Amino acid sequence: MLLVSAFAGGLTLRDAGRGDPPAEFRPEFPERGLVTNEFAYWHPDAPGARHSPDWTMTSGSLFGLDGAGWSGHPDGERPDAESARATDSAVFRLASRRRDFGDTRLSLRLRLTDLVTTPRTPAQPYDGVHLWLRFHSEQECYAVSVIRRDGQVVVKRKTPGGPANGGTYVTLASASASFPPDDWTQAVATATDLPDHRVRITLELGGRRVLDVTDASPGGLYTPGGIGVRGDNTEFMFRDFTAQPE
Template sequence: MYLRPPGATDRTPARDWDGGHLWLRYHSAQELYALSFRRRDGKVVLKRKHPAPGRPADEEGVYTTLATAGHALGHDRWHQICGTVSGPRDGRVRITLSLNGRTVLDAEDEDPGRLVTAGGVGLRGDNTEMAFFGFTAGNHTGGRPRAEPPAEGTSR
């Protein structure tokens, strides 16, 4: 993943969460795991998004933070981002976020609303430009990416 520094406009003001996000087990706009790997505030965050209790199913969901840490990635260079979701095992779902081969967040979700079935994946950028190379999804057993990103200092 290649990220530019976050910007802002009158229509899209600066927010702490501006940056790059990976979605796993995407079931709908109201149900997914969100792994924020480069936020404006320098944090990495794992969240579960779920329908708001007592509200219509078509309304925006609410986020529950499962884990957070400070870990700012540099801008304007390539990074390897890896998010995994496994389980349920013993009633729990495990979510991990690794950056450049190092696990930076590891959390278990055992709440009743945890996402126990497979779902889609996606990338989201808030107030930032991103490029990706060698994106893969599915059963991953680790190891190096199958291909190398473009040379350092290039964005494509």
């Protein structure tokens, strides 16, 4: 059954029940070569633009390497269609095209190769790799920091309006956690709806629960969204990327 609700701009339809859970998301990566990049996002009709059926990218470049996803060597320069001379992956922003991930278990194996700086991106405590859950936009999502320059793991809620690229972050939980460089480490992040419009977010590293927090004020993030990977001043690879209904 569908329910109709009114808002200032008109009417929307929503399911009365949860319905069928979304299908598992398990993207594949080539042995070598560009998957997509920011050039394809900002110049969608340009000759040679590399579009992915799975991903969009507002900044940076995503390559396949030995069947894994790879940031390429991070720099701060704008790439061409092939990311042949530059990657801009010092600011890496990768989001799924799908936006139907509600209660979700996101897992991957992650390998950190290097932390860098560029003239455009000086070192910051938050430099590292972060997972996006309930991604509505770069201004509205949960950001789960798996590895940071300062040795912290963090769960943040980002809502529209504010100084951080048009949004405002609120830290929901943080802890110290080690992440071995150059080793493949399993990371699992979950987002699960609870009664009374609360959302539970968890993070496991190497099979150990390192964060578990309930967000009592999720706002629009109580609804499904996308998933993704963010990198800051970091060269990294990831494989076995899987999103499943939680």
